[in-house]
Amino acid sequence: MTQTHLSREIFPGIHCITLPLPGKRPGPVNAYLFVGDTVTLLDTGTSRTVDILGHALAELGMSFSDIDRIMVTHGHLDHYGGAKKIKEASRFEIELVATEEDIRGVETGNTVPQASTSFFLRTMGVPFLFPPLMRTLNFFFARMADNCPVDAIMEEGQRLDLGKYEATVVRTPGHTRGSVCLFLEKEGILFSGDHILKHVTPNALPMLEDWPGLPERKSQVEFYESIERIEALEPAVLHTGHGKSITDLASIAEFYRAAFEARQKKVLSMIRPKNDSVFTIARRLFPNIERNLRFPMEMYLAISEVYTHLQVLEEEGEVCTALEKNRLRVYRN
Ligand SMILES: [Zn+2]
Structure with missing residues (x-):
């Protein structure tokens, strides 16, 4: 097994290259290089770390021109952000492959039109200043990724020749609507993207609609259904999008489910008898959030967390919600 300064051979011909990402969570991103008759790169890191990726390839005696195909597990900038630069640095054509539902993220940097995000935030009851703050922060985040046209789509059940x-x-929707894992059945190896991480519970982000309207899909429900799909495959090892590999899926899944139950209870306990907005519940749930420098992003994650849990709590009859004057009001049953 080859171990260089910048990459680790995790299985014969499969190299893990860990690339820096600002912030503590979820931490550095793992890109995987499959070297055989063809060369495939799974996830790219951000556009800021393409040079490091280039050095990692050089240590393996390769360059960007050796890559035939880039596949992205989902349309978040730390997973596709380097694709454009890599394609431009190659002397040959590199095919960029993503899932249909995450194409917009890869090609525009936004999973839904801006109007949908603004509608969602307003409906959650955020103060006026919040959406511009978020747009400003997004502007800085966007500098970590170059949008890139997608050349081909991967679909559920599709067989891929990885050399x-x-x-x-x-297909493992939940973290994003189009998230996928790649499974090497014979070897029992699953590349889990951001669906299963060892050190943090991934966010099941709200699946906003393309038009101003509340999400119809329930991210938390889909997230846990996807976990069941993965468990049914019985992978021996999972190589994750961030952090260490996993060999004990059962205990990770158990941990996730326990954390989910605990969070459900906590969200429920945060709802006051008076009509609450999602924003006020989120602030109650994470009281110190405003001290964080990345406050708008953390706040968005907090709102997302509360909202996606409320979707489940409402389905279970614990709460009811109603749109009143363009704000979603939450009541305990
Ligand atoms: Zn992600």
Whole structure:
């Protein structure tokens, strides 16, 4: 097994290259290089770390021109952000492959039109100043990624030739609507993107609609259904999008489910008898959030967390919600 300064061979011909990402969570991002008759790169890191990726390839005696295909597990900038620069640095054509539902993220940097995000935030009851703050922060985040046209789509069940190995595309919506894992069935290896991480519970982000309207899909429900799909595959090892590999999926899944239950209870306990907005519940749940420098992003994650849990609590009959004067009001049943 080759161990260089910048990459680790995790299985014969499969190299993990860990690339820096600002902030503590979820921490550095893992890109995977499959070297065989063809060369595939799974996830790219941000546009800021393409040079490091280039050095990692050089240590393996390769360059960007050796890459045939880039696949992205989902349309978040730390997973696709370097694709454009990599394509431009290659002397040959590199095919960029993503899932249909995450194409917009890769091609525009936004998973939904701005109007949808603004509608969602307003409906959650955020103060007026919040959306411009978020747009400003997004502007800085956007500098970590270059939008890039997608050349081909990968679909559920599709078989992929990864040089030495064959992989199957497993659709695992939850973290994003189009998230996928790649499964090497014979070897029992799953590349889990951001769906399963060892050190943090991934966010099941709200699946906003393309038009101003509340999400119809329930991210938390889909997230846990996807976990069941992954468990049914019985992978021996999971190589994750951030952090360490996982060999004990059962205990990670158990931990996730326990954390979910605890969070459900906590969200429920935060709802006051008076009509609450999602924003006020989120602030109650994370009282110190405004001290964080990345406050708008953390606040968005907090709102997302509360909202996606409320979707489940409402389905279970614990709460009811109503749109009143363009704000979502939450009541305990
Ligand atoms: Zn992600």
